[in-house]
Structures are given as structure tokens and as C-alpha cells.
Amino acid sequence: xxxxxxxxxxxxxxxxxxxxxxxxxxxxxxxxxxxxxxxxxxxxxxxxxxxxxxxxxxxxxxxxxxxxxxxxxxxxxxxxxxxxxxxxxxxxxxxxxxxxxxxxxxxxxxxxxxxxxxxxxxxxxxxxxxxxxxxxxxxxxxxxxxxxxxxxxxxxxxxxxxxxxxxxxxxxxxxxxxxxxxxxxxxxxxxxxxxxxxxxxxxxxxxxxxxxxxxxxxxxxxxxxxxxxxxxxxxxxxxxxxxxxxxxxxxxxxxxxxxxxxxxxxxxxxxxxxxxxxxxxxxxxxxxxxxxxxxxxxxxxxxxxxxxxxxxxxxxxxxxxxxxxxxxxxxxxxxxxxxxxxxxxxxxxxxxxxxxxxxxxxxxx
Amino acid sequence: xxxxxxxxxxxxxxxxxxxxxxxxxxxxxxxxxxxxxxxxxxxxxxxxxxxxxxxxxxxxxxxxxxxxxxxxxxxxxxxxxxxxxxxxxxxxxxxxxxxxxxxxxxxxxxxxxxxxxxxxxxxxxxxxxxxxxxxxxxxxxxxxxxxxxxxxxxxxxxxxxxxxxxxxxxxxxxxxxxxxxxxxxxxxxxxxxxxxxxxxxxxxxxxxxxxxxxxxxxxxxxxxxxxxxxxxxxxxxxxxxxxxxxxxxxxxxxxxxxxxxxxxxxxxxxxxxxxxxxxxxxxxxxxxxxxxxxxxxxxxxxxxxxxxxxxxxxxxxxxxxxxxxxxxxxxxxxxxxxxxxxxxxxxxxxxxxx
Numbered sequence: 001x002x003x004x005x006x007x008x009x010x011x012x013x014x015x016x017x018x019x020x021x022x023x024x025x026x027x028x029x030x031x032x033x034x035x036x037x038x039x040x041x042x043x044x045x046x047x048x049x050x051x052x053x054x055x056x057x058x059x060x061x062x063x064x065x066x067x068x069x070x071x072x073x074x075x076x077x078x079x080x081x082x083x084x085x086x087x088x089x090x091x092x093x094x095x096x097x098x099x100x101x102x103x104x105x106x107x108x109x110x111x112x113x114x115x116x117x118x119x120x121x122x123x124x125x126x127x128x129x130x131x132x133x134x135x136x137x138x139x140x141x142x143x144x145x146x147x148x149x150x151x152x153x154x155x156x157x158x159x160x161x162x163x164x165x166x167x168x169x170x171x172x173x174x175x176x177x178x179x180x181x182x183x184x185x186x187x188x189x190x191x192x193x194x195x196x197x198x199x200x201x202x203x204x205x206x207x208x209x210x211x212x213x214x215x216x217x218x219x220x221x222x223x224x225x226x227x228x229x230x231x232x233x234x235x236x237x238x239x240x241x242x243x244x245x246x247x248x249x250x251x252x253x254x255x256x257x258x259x260x261x262x263x264x265x266x267x268x269x270x271x272x273x274x275x276x277x278x279x280x281x282x283x284x285x286x287x288x289x290x291x292x293x294x295x296x297x298x299x300x301x302x303x304x305x306x307x308x309x310x311x312x313x314x315x316x317x318x319x320x321x322x323x324x325x326x327x328x329x330x331x332x333x334x335x336x337x338x339x340x341x342x343x344x345x346x347x348x349x350x351x352x353x354x355x356x357x358x359x360x361x362x363x364x365x
Numbered sequence: 366x367x368x369x370x371x372x373x374x375x376x377x378x379x380x381x382x383x384x385x386x387x388x389x390x391x392x393x394x395x396x397x398x399x400x401x402x403x404x405x406x407x408x409x410x411x412x413x414x415x416x417x418x419x420x421x422x423x424x425x426x427x428x429x430x431x432x433x434x435x436x437x438x439x440x441x442x443x444x445x446x447x448x449x450x451x452x453x454x455x456x457x458x459x460x461x462x463x464x465x466x467x468x469x470x471x472x473x474x475x476x477x478x479x480x481x482x483x484x485x486x487x488x489x490x491x492x493x494x495x496x497x498x499x500x501x502x503x504x505x506x507x508x509x510x511x512x513x514x515x516x517x518x519x520x521x522x523x524x525x526x527x528x529x530x531x532x533x534x535x536x537x538x539x540x541x542x543x544x545x546x547x548x549x550x551x552x553x554x555x556x557x558x559x560x561x562x563x564x565x566x567x568x569x570x571x572x573x574x575x576x577x578x579x580x581x582x583x584x585x586x587x588x589x590x591x592x593x594x595x596x597x598x599x600x601x602x603x604x605x606x607x608x609x610x611x612x613x614x615x616x617x618x619x620x621x622x623x624x625x626x627x628x629x630x631x632x633x634x635x636x637x638x639x640x641x642x643x644x645x646x647x648x649x650x651x652x653x654x655x656x657x658x659x660x661x662x663x664x665x666x667x668x669x670x671x672x673x674x675x676x677x678x679x680x681x682x683x684x685x686x687x688x689x690x691x692x693x694x695x696x697x698x699x700x701x702x703x704x705x706x707x708x709x710x711x712x713x714x715x716x717x718x719x
Binding site: 056058059062065066162163166167177178179182198265269270271272274275276277278279310311314315317318319321323324 | 399427428429430431433434435436437439440441443444445447448458459462482521522523524552718
């Protein structure tokens with residue numbers, strides 16, 4: 001007897017709905033086994049992971065802070081990936097967005113005006129978009145592999161930021177420590193409900209980007225163009241769509257959103273430039289994009305869930321002393337099961353006995 | 366599903382109740398690395414364990430490890446403050462701003478930040494004069510090195526690291542005035558692979574002693590493969606190089622953590638900015654090994670002089686790398702200058718990244 005995956009004639013709407021829940025169930029079971037094996041109470045552990053971060057208002061704020069950059073970047077990447085362009089360098093575009101957006105508050109640090117913030121956000125988007133334009137240009141001009149070029153540009157951006165905050169942009173009153181001046185009030189992204197926690201406008205940007213992108217992909221010609229060119233460049237050309245233009249559109253679009261995420265993070269959550277402005281948001285967002293099945297609305301949910309597991313991992317470290325590494329393993333379980341269960345949408349699992357397999361060879365089903 | 370939620374909420378109530386029953390002082394630690402990194406964070410974690418052993422049931426300690434500097438750190442510190450921590454130690458330079466931000470919201474909680482410079486009503490800054498240990502290492506290197514050149518693996522060009530490089534060189538030049546240092550920056554506090562590569566590159570350039578201001582045992586292992594000597598960092602790394610390690614600067618934060626927790630319990634905790642040295646027990650030298658007796662004696666004498674205050678590593682005459690005079694004969698550098706140190710002294714074969 002063996003287990004076989006059989007392709008469904010059409011994708012299953014039922015499993016498309018069910019698979020996230022099956023995945024959650026499997027994660028809970030696997031997690032419970034893991035926690036029990038470590039001598040921790042599995043109920044306590046699962047509680048800290050999934051419920052505790054949601055029980056307090058401040059923690060909900062933190063959830064939104066953590067989720068906002070992931071969602072913004074992932075929504076941009078979804079358009080890029082759907083058009084069959086593989087932008088792996090969102091981390092670099094995030095950083096360059098933060099850098100370019102910070103030009104105003106660093107060079108004109110005494111300028112207090114309501115224009116400062118919008119200017120920063122726009123410059124951040126431009127910074128991210130232009131930086132994403134490099135792999136697009138290389139791809140269209142020299143047919144360079146965009147996966148490699150966009151990835152390698154991440155390291156360039158990281159080192160550029162590092163050089164800036166240690167050199168020309170270093171805070172002159174900061175004892176030579178590597179960080180820029182703190183931004184003044186007019187350059188800080190406002191908090192939404194300052195009384196209850198620190199969530200800032202970033203999550204609003206994420207929400208707007210999600211809705212607009214969803215609308216574009218669903219109801220606008222541009223969205224159709226993205227899908228057609230993504231599935232078959234040749235078919236797209238017959239329809240009169242240009243793949244060169246699409247490559248630029250996809251990269252500039254995802255770069256701009258990553259840049260917006262970058263400057264929002266720098267301005268809202270950090271308040272200055274420092275050598276490290278991202279705990280690999282740009283890479284984690286790739287996971288979020290696929291977790292949300294490249295659908296903007298799905299991505300919004302996936303971003304929240306992934307952020308929850310980060311917060312939950314911390315909660316579990318404090319409340320039951322779960323080691324950090326185990327928290328990461330558990331997070332890995334969740335991702336693994338979600339992606340694995342998605343297989344059920346296009347395939348069905350069948351147990352094949354030896355006899356049945358033989359008859360099948362004769363054409364029976 | 367209902368049953369599960371019920372079970373979960375019961376568990377929650379139970380855990381809250383058991384938490385409230387304890388009257389122990391809750392002391393929390395934020396780590397930038399893994400508590401078993403064999404270097405910086407491990408040294409802090411050993412301090413935390415000493416604190417627990419010292420007070421027994423009277424304290425409860427909690428820690429979070431591998432926390433990135435930035436919003437994640439801020440959230441982690443806030444979580445500490447909200448979960449009933451009374452004293453919070455944040456053990457990386459990059460935690461300074463997040464610590465200050467959270468401290469503002471929780472005026473009744475005490476915070477202690479390591480290796481920074483800002484303080485508040487409820488935020489203390491504490492640091493260790495690592496450079497005192499570096500001077501002793503330099504002295505040993507000056508006597509042991511045949512090439513007259515040591516390799517220095519640097520993390521980030523911040524004042525603390527620059528102090529170490531200069532102090533090491535001053536120690537070495539007190540033996541051999543022509544002693545020089547080659548520096549490689551790895552731009553990381555902990556990256557075993559990069560650190561090992563840096564060690565290989567330095568050895569290929571002819572250095573015969575390696576020292577590091579990074580936290581992994583990678584350089585020690587490379588040095589032992591290549592048959593040269595090296596110094597350990599933050600923790601005693603003798604296991605990584607039984608025939609290689611000359612000594613190590615061992616960070617012994619435990620004494621400080623005990624002192625400050627005691628102050629909190631006694632109600633005498635006040636904000637301060639401390640910079641303790643070997644004499645205060647905040648750092649120690651690992652046993653002097655793999656060296657002739659006369660070198661060992663010289664090292665011990667130097668250590669004794671630093672402890673007694675007779676010897677201050679940064680005492681003139683000292684010339685800057687560019688040839689200008691920094692300190693006149695007999696002049697001692699003040700702490701303010703040292704805390705912002707951003708230039709090399711003569712003999713460093715490197716351009717300080719600016």
C-alpha cells in the first residue's frame with residue numbers, strides 16, 4: 001500500500017477554504033507534542049503563543065507595528081511575483097526607502113513643518129522604487145537574472161546605510177556611536193491612539209495598499225495585464241502588452257511599497273537611522289506573500305498571523321521559559337503546515353493498495 | 366473548540382494566580398545574542414545565574430535572548446515592564462533608545478543599560494573598563510610576539526572598541542616601542558565564520574598573535590590550527606584553544622547585578638552612570654597560560670598595578686596616528702575623551718572607518 005498524490009481536474013474550492021484550518025490543527029498537535037517532549041505544559045505554551053498577545057491592548061498595538069512593514073512589502077511583492085518577476089531584494093529597497101526618506105529630517109533637522117512628513121514618505125517611496133529599478137534595468141537591458149541582482153543589492157544597501165550612520169550622517173552629539181540624530185516631532189509618524197499604545201500610521205498605509213492593490217488586480221486592466229504576462233509572456237504579447245514595461249512596473253511598484261515600509265519604520269517605530277533598521281522584514285515578507293497566496297487580502301491576514309507568532313514566541317519565553325530556538329521551530333511548523341496543506345487544493349491524497357494499482361493500469365479508476 | 370478555549374482561559378487564570386503568589390523581586394535581562402554564544406551574552410547570563418544563586422527565592426529572573434535592536438527591543442522591554450519586572454537590565458548598546466523610551470512610560474520600574482551614555486531618573490548606565498584588560502594583553506603580546514605585529518579583529522568602530530585597540534597597543538609598546546597592530550573589521554558582534562576568515566587573513570599577513578573584540582570562538586580555533594597564540598574575549602575561551610589562549614578578558618557582571626538588586630531591595634537604588642574596572646570585579650583576567658614564567662610575572666605585576674591605581678593605561682606621552690600629540694608626558698586621559706574616542710594612536714596599521 002502506498003500514498004499517492006493525484007492532481008485534481010480543477011482546484012478544490014472546499015480545500016481552498018479548509019486548508020488553513022487543517023494546517024492550524026496540525027500545527028497545534030505537532031506543537032503540543034514538541035512542548036510536552038520538552039517538559040512544558042502544552043496548553044500554557046499554546047496559550048502564550050496564540051492568545052496572550054491578543055489579551056492586552058498594548059500588545060495589539062505591538063502586533064500592528066510588527067505586521068505593518070511585513071504587509072506593505074508583501075503586497076508589493078505579490079504583484080511582482082504574479083507577473084513572474086522575482087524580486088528577492090525587498091530588504092534592500094526597504095533600507096533605501098528609509099535612507100532616502102531620512103534625507104530631510106537629517107539635513108534639515110530644525111525644520112518643523114507639516115510638509116516634512118509627506119515629503120519624507122514620498123522620498124522614501126521614490127528611494128525604494130529607484131533601487132528596485134536597478135535589477136529591472138539590468139534584466140531588460142542585459143537579460144540579467146533578477147533574483148541574483150536584486151538579492152545582491154541588499155548587501156550593498158546594508159553597507160551603504162552602515163557607512164552613512166558611522167560617517168556623514170552620524171549624530172554630532174552622539175559620542176561617535178553609529179546612529180543619526182533623532183528626528184524632530186514633525187518628522188515622526190503619528191501614533192494612532194497614543195493613550196493605549198504605540199501603533200502608528202504604518203498599519204493604515206498597509207491597509208490602504210492592500211485594498212488598492214486588491215482593487216487593481218481584480219478590477220483594473222493593469223491587474224489583468226500582470227496576470228496574463230505572468231502566466232504567459234507570449235500570450236501577453238499577442239494582447240499587445242509589453243513585458244519590458246511590465247518588468248519595470250512590477251519592480252518599481254514593489255520597490256515603492258518596500259520603500260514606504262522602510263521610511264514608515266524609521267520614522268514611526270525607530271525615530272532615527274541606525275545600522276540595523278530591519279530584522280529581515282524584506283525576506284520575511286516573501287514568506288508572508290506566499291502564505292497569503294499572493295492575494296492582497298490573504299497577505300493582510302498572513303502578516304497579522306506571522307506577527308502574532310513573533311509576539312507569541314516572546315510571550316512564551318517570559319511566561320513559561322520556552323527557549324527562543326524552540327519558539328522559532330514552532331513558527332517553522334506553522335509555515336510548513338500551511339504551505340503543505342495548500343497542496344490539497346490542487347491534489348487529492350489517495351491510498352493505493354497493490355491490487356487497486358494493478359487494475360488502475362488497465363484503465364479503471 | 367469551546368472546550369479548548371475554556372481550557373486555555375482556565376490555564377491563564379491559574380498562571381496569573383501562581384504569579385501573584387510569589388513575592389520575589391523580579392529582575393529581567395534583555396540579550397542581543399544567544400545565552401550560549403560563548404562570549405558577550407553568555408557572560409551576562411552567567412551574571413544572571415549568579416544573581417539567582419546569591420538571593421535564592423528572593424529574586425526571580427527572566428530573560429529574552431536574540432532580540433534585534435530596534436522596535437523589537439522596545440516591545441520586549443515594554444513586555445518586561447508590564448509583566449512585573451522591577452529591575453530590567455538591557456545588555457547591548459543598541460538597546461539604549463528603546464530603554465529610555467519605555468522607561469518614560471514606566472516611572473516606577475528601574476532600568477539599567479549596559480555600555481551606553483544616557484541616563485534618566487529611572488535609567489542607569491553601567492559599563493566595564495575592558496581596556497584595562499586589553500593593556501595587560503598588549504603587555505603579554507609585546508613580550509611574546511616575534512614579528513612585533515598583532516592582529517586585531519574588531520566588531521564595530523565605536524569608542525569602546527577603539528579604546529581597546531589603543532590600549533592593547535600601548536601595553537605592547539611599553540615593551541616594544543615599534544610594536545604595530547593590523548585591524549580587520551567584521552561589522553558584527555558575533556559571526557563565527559567572518560571572524561575566522563578575518564583571523565586567517567591576518568595570519569596570512571604575518572601577525573603571530575591574534576586578539577578580538579568579537580564574541581565567537583572562531584578566531585581562537587583558527588589560531589590554534591595555525592599554531593599561534595590568541596586572547597579570549599568576554600568569556601574564558603580556554604576550551605577552544607587549550608594550547609593557544611594566553612589569557613582572556615572575562616566579563617564578570619554578576620557582582621554588579623547582585624549589588625544593584627540589593628540596592629533595589631534596600632530602597633537605595635538611585636540613578637547613576639558607572640564605569641567599573643578590574644578593581645571593582647566587573648572584569649577579570651582568565652588564568653595566564655601558555656607563556657613563559659617571566660611573561661606571566663610581568664602580566665600579573667601589570668594587573669596588580671592597574672588594580673592599585675598606580676597604572677592608568679591612557680597616560681602620556683601618547684602620539685596620535687597622524688603624528689600629533691594627544692597626551693603630554695604624565696597626563697592622563699579623562700573619561701569624557703575616552704567615551705568618545707574616535708582616533709587611533711601611532712602604530713595602528715589601519716584607517717579608522719569614519
